[in-house]
Amino acid sequence: SGRFVVKSQTTSAPASSESVTVTPVPSQMKAWVYGEYGGVDVLKFDSNVGVPDFKEDEVLVKVVAAALNPVDAKRRQGKFKATDSPLPTVPGYDVAGVVAKVGSQVKDFKVGDEVYGDINEKALEGPRQFGTLAEYTAVEAKLLAPKPKNLDFAQAAGLPLAIETAYEGLERTGFSAGKSILVLNGSGGVGSLVIQLAKQVFGASRVAATASTRNLDLLKSLGADLAIDYTKENFEDLPEKFDVVYDAIGQCDRAVKAMKEGGSVVALTGAVTPPGFRFVVTSNGEVLKKLNPYLESGKVKAVVDPKGTFSFAQVADAFSYLETNRATGKVIIHPI
Numbered sequence: 001s002g003r004f005v006v007k008s009q010t011t012s013a014p015a016s017s018e019s020v021t022v023t024p025v026p027s028q029m030k031a032w033v034y035g036e037y038g039g040v041d042v043l044k045f046d047s048n049v050g051v052p053d054f055k056e057d058e059v060l061v062k063v064v065a066a067a068l069n070p071v072d073a074k075r076r077q078g079k080f081k082a083t084d085s086p087l088p089t090v091p092g093y094d095v096a097g098v099v100a101k102v103g104s105q106v107k108d109f110k111v112g113d114e115v116y117g118d119i120n121e122k123a124l125e126g127p128r129q130f131g132t133l134a135e136y137t138a139v140e141a142k143l144l145a146p147k148p149k150n151l152d153f154a155q156a157a158g159l160p161l162a163i164e165t166a167y168e169g170l171e172r173t174g175f176s177a178g179k180s181i182l183v184l185n186g187s188g189g190v191g192s193l194v195i196q197l198a199k200q201v202f203g204a205s206r207v208a209a210t211a212s213t214r215n216l217d218l219l220k221s222l223g224a225d226l227a228i229d230y231t232k233e234n235f236e237d238l239p240e241k242f243d244v245v246y247d248a249i250g251q252c253d254r255a256v257k258a259m260k261e262g263g264s265v266v267a268l269t270g271a272v273t274p275p276g277f278r279f280v281v282t283s284n285g286e287v288l289k290k291l292n293p294y295l296e297s298g299k300v301k302a303v304v305d306p307k308g309t310f311s312f313a314q315v316a317d318a319f320s321y322l323e324t325n326r327a328t329g330k331v332i333i334h335p336i
């Protein structure tokens with residue numbers, strides 16, 4: 001087959017354009033790999049990794065950008081080894097890229113489509129051996145959605161796992177219009193989206209969020225009515241209580257003290273104190289399709305860490321930065 005080049009153009013100002021060579025698909029590719037569990041030092045850059053096979057209901061995506069998530073680091077540390085796929089592993093859940101090949105059962109996508117998604121339907125149960133920190137990745141078509149036209153690949157790559165987690169957590173608490181919410185870690189990858197979805201999609205009456213001093217203005221810019229500086233006060237000591245507390249940091253024992261009688265507390269990680277509950281995100285392209293209008297209208301924005309994107313060669317440095325827990329928004333790898 002001939003050379004297929006896609007010229008991507010965002011519809012927002014400042015417009016950005018990027019040419020992506022989609023085919024011919026090689027048999028070998030560049031990817032980051034680890035053959036043993038451990039620290040960042042087990043990550044190796046390999047120029048001769050086999051391009052993954054894909055099933056009839058899957059697509060092969062030419063990766064343009066990928067995002068790092070805490071689950072990538074925890075998985076590499078072996079915290080989920082009991083349910084992990086075999087080593088060696090190519091890490092990475094989030095992808096934004098261009099469809100390079102489609103399986104025979106795929107109807108919703110064709111070669112050249114610009115897509116984004118989280119490639120692991122169940123984050124901790126058998127995540128794919130060949131992830132997104134690679135030139136190509138295979139994924140079920142049902143986990144993908146068209147990339148929002150106004151976002152470049154780097155911005156889009158940072159959304160799937162975080163926005164699906166934010167949305168699913170709000171749904172699971174029964175959050176709805178007119179309710180109040182407190183978001184713990186409002187400047188994080190998930191928290192920065194919980195603030196926006198609560199306000200713009202669910203119709204929150206009031207949104208409060210915690211962050212450090214340097215991120216209080218960001219909370220307000222995302223729509224928070226109350227920005228709480230956790231270096232200066234304890235949110236659970238404030239007189240105001242909330243219908244829902246979304247714990248995106250691991251402070252469930254404190255979160256339940258900020259909940260109104262009859263309210264709900266959802267936690268992403270860490271020990272759970274009743275009535276708080278924990279869940280693990282299920283990836284679903286339909287959630288991304290449902291949220292695309294909010295992204296394309298600009299009502300909901302992707303938050304990329306101010307350090308900017310890390311190059312493909314800098315993946316180990318990017319993980320070191322992510323694991324400081326100091327990132328604001330998402331840590332993105334672009335271009336790949």
Ligand SMILES: C/C=C1/OC(C)=C(O)C1=O
Nearest residue numbers: 070071123268269280281
């Ligand atoms: C994205 C999934 C996760 O699930 C747990 C328990 C974490 O700590 C994650 O990051």
